[in-house]
Amino acid sequence: MKEDIVEIIxxxxxxxxxxxxxxxxxxxxxxIGLVCRAGISRSVTSALKIGxxxxxxxxxTDFCVQAMQPVTEAxxxxxxxxxxxxxxxxxxxxxxxxxxxxxxxxLGILAVNILCVTLKLTQTLWVDMWNIWHGEALGVMFYVxxxxxxxxxxxxxxxxxxxxxxxxxxxxKFQEFNHLEGITVPAPSATFPATFAFFAMKIVDRIPGLNxxxxxxxxxxEKFGIFGESSVIGAILGxxxxxxxxxxxxxxxxxxxxxxxxxxxxxxMLQFVAxxxxxxxxxxxxxxKEKFKGRKLNIAVDPVMLLSDPSVMSSVVIMYPISIFxxxxxxxxxxxxxxxxxxxPYLIGGIAPYTKGNIVYNVLLATIWIIPTTLAATYLAxxxxxxxxxxxxxxxxxxxxxxxxxxxxxxxxxxxxxxxIFNLM
Numbered sequence: 001m002k003e004d005i006v007e008i009i010x011x012x013x014x015x016x017x018x019x020x021x022x023x024x025x026x027x028x029x030x031x032i033g034l035v036c037r038a039g040i041s042r043s044v045t046s047a048l049k050i051g052x053x054x055x056x057x058x059x060x061t062d063f064c065v066q067a068m069q070p071v072t073e074a075x076x077x078x079x080x081x082x083x084x085x086x087x088x089x090x091x092x093x094x095x096x097x098x099x100x101x102x103x104x105x106x107l108g109i110l111a112v113n114i115l116c117v118t119l120k121l122t123q124t125l126w127v128d129m130w131n132i133w134h135g136e137a138l139g140v141m142f143y144v145x146x147x148x149x150x151x152x153x154x155x156x157x158x159x160x161x162x163x164x165x166x167x168x169x170x171x172x173k174f175q176e177f178n179h180l181e182g183i184t185v186p187a188p189s190a191t192f193p194a195t196f197a198f199f200a201m202k203i204v205d206r207i208p209g210l211n212x213x214x215x216x217x218x219x220x221x222e223k224f225g226i227f228g229e230s231s232v233i234g235a236i237l238g239x240x241x242x243x244x245x246x247x248x249x250x251x252x253x254x255x256x257x258x259x260x261x262x263x264x265x266x267x268x269m270l271q272f273v274a275x276x277x278x279x280x281x282x283x284x285x286x287x288x289k290e291k292f293k294g295r296k297l298n299i300a301v302d303p304v305m306l307l308s309d310p311s312v313m314s315s316v317v318i319m320y321p322i323s324i325f326x327x328x329x330x331x332x333x334x335x336x337x338x339x340x341x342x343x344x345p346y347l348i349g350g351i352a353p354y355t356k357g358n359i360v361y362n363v364l365l366a367t368i369w370i371i372p373t374t375l376a377a378t379y380l381a382x383x384x385x386x387x388x389x390x391x392x393x394x395x396x397x398x399x400x401x402x403x404x405x406x407x408x409x410x411x412x413x414x415x416x417x418x419x420x421i422f423n424l425m
Contacts, residue, residue, distance in 0.1 A: 009103060016129075025302065026051035026276075028127055032299075033280045036287035046276040053272030054304070060265050067258040071320070073338065074245040085381045085403045089339025092384065092406050096136035098391035101153040105139050106132055108157035113164060117297065124167045124184050125284070128300040131187040135160035137387070137409040138188075144386035145419060159188065159414065164300075166191035170198075170353070171298050177353035178308045180274060182284070184298040189343060189408050190306055190350035193369055197354035200365050216311055216357040234259035237317045244321060263313050273305065306349030315352070315362035316344045322367055327374050335378045337370075340407035370407070377411035380419065384410040 016024055026047040033043030096102075109132060116122040139156020143149055167186030173194070174185055185191065205211050238256030247255065277299070284299060307313060320341055327336050348366050355361035377384075381403040388404055405411070 029280055036283040038283040042279050046279045049272050049276030053269050056269035071245045074247050085335040085405050087337055087339045088404045088406050089342055092137050092409055093133050095387045095391040096133040099140040101139050104153045105135050105156040109160040112161050122168055123298050124164050124186055124300055125297045126300045134188045134409055138415055140387040141383040144383050163188045163191045166195055170194045173353040182298055183301045185303050186300045187303045189346045190303040193347040194350035197351040197365050201354045213360050215359045231260040231264050233314055234263040241321050259317055303346040303349055307345050309357045311357035311359050312348050312352050315348050315359050318363050319344050319366050323370055333374055333378050335405050343408040373407055373411040376413055376416035377405040381405040
């Protein structure tokens, strides 16, 4: 009887999570709105705006990856780059939601969050259920490494708890830069690069000459007129990247239009999400003031909320070819990111608040960040492959004996450090 109840709970959680963040996040926000007395009309409208915005953001992100994939493949061929580790990108999400520890990691981080909120150890209210997948992905890798399910669960919860506290630390910067009150982003894909940017910018600010460079999207508009417009920047980057990649005149024209569209449509979709979140965060803030006198709590949201500044996607587009070049010639690397390039917006979204949207600094710090991340993805490939095998996500798509990896959590630097330490022991 007890096992049946556990199975029912697991199936219910799997079904709900299986909807995907685009669909269950609006449901969660609707419930929060109703609980916080935002009213039916306001809650439903806000939830729908969030759903519309997230749908648009996912579509434009997929569109961006599809637009750049032939470019990166062509560039790889030009560089004669041949790597043995297959990039599964966000296929790691599937493995994350498909192992035995899924419900326990969810319950674990929610319990830790509630306890920490009660004890005033955190200001983050973890309602972003989708991005628990980061902890799930790391948890199943810990499971593969240790062979113990409970170590896997503890590892996944522990990683999320660390990221939750980092979300507290970065909340003010995230809010100010993206003009969003009452939110934070506890997902490791944003908090870890943000932590790196926090320290790195302290060094950059002390380097003569480099600390004087100031190139933001606003600066580019002021200095270069029409050539500083987001759409024109996208088109120019498309032409330059297309020519370097050798995709032909038709491909160059198509890429130019696609990148121009991406840099214009993406902020519009983010505005939908922001318009939906704002009323709910206001009501939640008032609600929490009643329940927790004198407390300020921040709602955990998806890293996509960090892409609002035009400098982020401008930097992302520049980083696509740079990433391929670096990884192609990086000593000790057997992993070439193609699908993983989809992670670039989120890591740069975490960096940008500390560079104040400076495109030069965004590119510099992102370039430095992806070097150890790529090497970690190579080193941790056996664990990522093991996670994919025990969850049976590869099927017949990948030949037996082939290693797979990815940047987002497959290249998690804290995971890499822990595994290195345990291997030495």
